[in-house]
Amino acid sequence: MSISGPKTKTFKRIGQYTALAGYLVFLAFPLVWLISTSFKDPRELVELHPSLIPRHPTLQNYVTAFTEQDLARSALNSLIVASASALLTVLLALPAAYALVRFRTRLSTPILGWVLVSQLFPFVLLVIPLFLILKAVALTDTRFGLIVVYVTWSLPFALWMLQGFVRGIPRELEEAAAVDGASRLQVLRQVVAPLLAPGLVATSLFAFISGWNEFFFALVLLKSPELATLPVTLARFVGVEGIARLGPLAAGSLLATLPSLVFFALLQRRLAEGSLAGAVKG
Amino acid sequence: MNRDARFAYSLLIPALVPVAALSAAPLIRGVFLGFTDARAGRHQPIHVTGLANYQKLLEDEQFWSAFKVGLVWAFAVTICQFLLGLGLASLLNQPLRLRWLARTLALVPWAMPPVVVGIMWKLVYHPDAGLLNEALYRTGLGGLQHNWLGDFTTALPAVILVGIWAGLPQTTIVLLAGLQGVQRELHEAAAVDGAGAARRFRAVTWPALAPVVLAITSLDFIWNFNSFGLVYVLTGGGPGGRTMLPMLFAYEEAFRFGHYGYAAALGNVMVLVILVLLGFYLRRRLKEAA
Numbered sequence: 001m002s003i004s005g006p007k008t009k010t011f012k013r014i015g016q017y018t019a020l021a022g023y024l025v026f027l028a029f030p031l032v033w034l035i036s037t038s039f040k041d042p043r044e045l046v047e048l049h050p051s052l053i054p055r056h057p058t059l060q061n062y063v064t065a066f067t068e069q070d071l072a073r074s075a076l077n078s079l080i081v082a083s084a085s086a087l088l089t090v091l092l093a094l095p096a097a098y099a100l101v102r103f104r105t106r107l108s109t110p111i112l113g114w115v116l117v118s119q120l121f122p123f124v125l126l127v128i129p130l131f132l133i134l135k136a137v138a139l140t141d142t143r144f145g146l147i148v149v150y151v152t153w154s155l156p157f158a159l160w161m162l163q164g165f166v167r168g169i170p171r172e173l174e175e176a177a178a179v180d181g182a183s184r185l186q187v188l189r190q191v192v193a194p195l196l197a198p199g200l201v202a203t204s205l206f207a208f209i210s211g212w213n214e215f216f217f218a219l220v221l222l223k224s225p226e227l228a229t230l231p232v233t234l235a236r237f238v239g240v241e242g243i244a245r246l247g248p249l250a251a252g253s254l255l256a257t258l259p260s261l262v263f264f265a266l267l268q269r270r271l272a273e274g275s276l277a278g279a280v281k282g
Numbered sequence: 283m284n285r286d287a288r289f290a291y292s293l294l295i296p297a298l299v300p301v302a303a304l305s306a307a308p309l310i311r312g313v314f315l316g317f318t319d320a321r322a323g324r325h326q327p328i329h330v331t332g333l334a335n336y337q338k339l340l341e342d343e344q345f346w347s348a349f350k351v352g353l354v355w356a357f358a359v360t361i362c363q364f365l366l367g368l369g370l371a372s373l374l375n376q377p378l379r380l381r382w383l384a385r386t387l388a389l390v391p392w393a394m395p396p397v398v399v400g401i402m403w404k405l406v407y408h409p410d411a412g413l414l415n416e417a418l419y420r421t422g423l424g425g426l427q428h429n430w431l432g433d434f435t436t437a438l439p440a441v442i443l444v445g446i447w448a449g450l451p452q453t454t455i456v457l458l459a460g461l462q463g464v465q466r467e468l469h470e471a472a473a474v475d476g477a478g479a480a481r482r483f484r485a486v487t488w489p490a491l492a493p494v495v496l497a498i499t500s501l502d503f504i505w506n507f508n509s510f511g512l513v514y515v516l517t518g519g520g521p522g523g524r525t526m527l528p529m530l531f532a533y534e535e536a537f538r539f540g541h542y543g544y545a546a547a548l549g550n551v552m553v554l555v556i557l558v559l560l561g562f563y564l565r566r567r568l569k570e571a572a
Binding site for chain 1: 286287289297298304308315373378380381383388393395397398400404412413452456501514529532533546549553
């Protein structure tokens with residue numbers, strides 16, 4: 001853009017590519033190491049000088065991670081909790097988001113404010129009373145209790161996100177349906193909901209990921225190992241180290257990342273926007 | 283109430299009741315508990331003790347240590363994320379090859395559960411089976427080998443580096459989105475008018491980017507200050523409390539020792555810190571929402 005000789009330009013390019021390469025190495029190396037560790041057999045793991053490429057690559061760690069009851073069961077728990085909370089979140093958020101956009105109520109501002117305010121509080125302030133409330137109704141140490149907590153936690157953001165999508169639906173469509181004699185609930189179910197499908201998918205993916213990755217509430221609210229979610233079980237394995245256990249741990253960690261990663265790839269376009277709403281915690 | 287309003291509320295209430303009951307009410311209760319002597323255990327009577335918890339906090343060396351570690355961690359991670367993120371975002375805004383790779387790879391730290399990030403870096407820092415020590419050995423720098431997470435002097439910097447790794451891609455992508463919102467025509471017009479790179483950044487880029495910067499650094503700071511899982515897995519707060527973040531300290535107080543009131547008081551102090559540091563930003567965002 002500015003007036004500069006070809007030489008300075010070349011230097012600039014070299015500098016830029018060096019910086020880019022540095023970033024890529026910084027991002028990739030821990031991952032490469034995790035992947036490499038997950039393919040090493042126990043004997044190789046205890047060797048004095050570990051190598052980047054496994055000398056005798058094996059799938060044994062993945063088999064161990066899968067068959068070892070704890071991990072498979074925890075993955076199932078995570079799947080149940082994350083899917084159920086995502087589904088419930090969207091079911092509750094859809095009508096509410098619609099109402100926020102189409103009708104003027106006094107609640108709109110407080111709800112949007114809450115999305116922001118709820119970010120501020122460290123979870124410890126929330127979790128102690130929640131723990132006591134759930135205990136009083138015998139819901140601590142149940143999947144349902146955790147699901148309910150996740151739903152309340154992703155709802156404000158889901159509302160914020162969905163109302164953006166509702167705004168994109170032309171009112172005329174709904175009015176036409178109403179003229180044709182559809183009741184308001186029918187309009188919502190048969191006209192609005194199908195048009196919102198992309199928004200519903202995106203919102204539920206976000207809710208799923210936040211439930212799938214969540215650690216703190218799951219750690220505090222669930223005590224039985226049979227109910228533990230994947231992050232909690234993985235974190236417990238870290239405690240009982242021993243180098244030979246690192247292989248299955250790495251394999252399990254990689255498997256635990258896959259669902260979120262796939263969903264994030266699908267959400268790519270919305271990620272930056274979601275961050276600024278305070279939804280997608282790094 | 284007219285029919286419209288009744289219909290609207292009937293759609294809103296199913297969503298609002300659980301939020302009010304299970305996040306708004308408990309949060310208010312949590313703030314209140316910070317002024318009591320609440321403890322774990324059945325039928326423990328709760329007494330309002332005013333500021334007694336805070337007096338105790340002031341005299342608690344472990345609290346001061348956790349508070350300092352928390353601030354160092356949150357500032358270091360947030361500032362590095364921002365500076366590196368801004369540099370990288372302007373880099374990725376150029377027509378470079380392999381740009382797609384950087385953007386694709388960036389998804390991984392972002393999507394990874396914090397617990398997994400912790401486990402992965404534990405493998406990198408592992409004193410015997412770790413990548414870092416082995417790399418130092420192979421490059422003839424074996425003398426620099428460390429038990430990175432176990433050593434008093436290296437534990438906090440090591441943990442901070444992980445924090446940066448985990449959050450840098452997100453900050454970068456958000457800043458990049460901000461940069462792409464800056465109008466190219468304005469830039470070119472300024473260049474034609476003879477404005478240098480620094481001048482163009484100040485006059486054209488910065489005004490458009492500033493709101494994004496303010497938002498993402500504020501959120502980064504809040505997230506980092508309230509962070510838990512990553513460091514819980516990496517060090518559990520050790521060695522000797524060198525990486526004991528405020529949330530880890532509060533967790534231990536609450537769920538190992540059963541000091542609910544004391545832990546909640548600590549939570550209140552954390553909210554206060556965030557309000558003092560970021561009050562101006564929060565007020566602005568709330569006004570936007572209104």
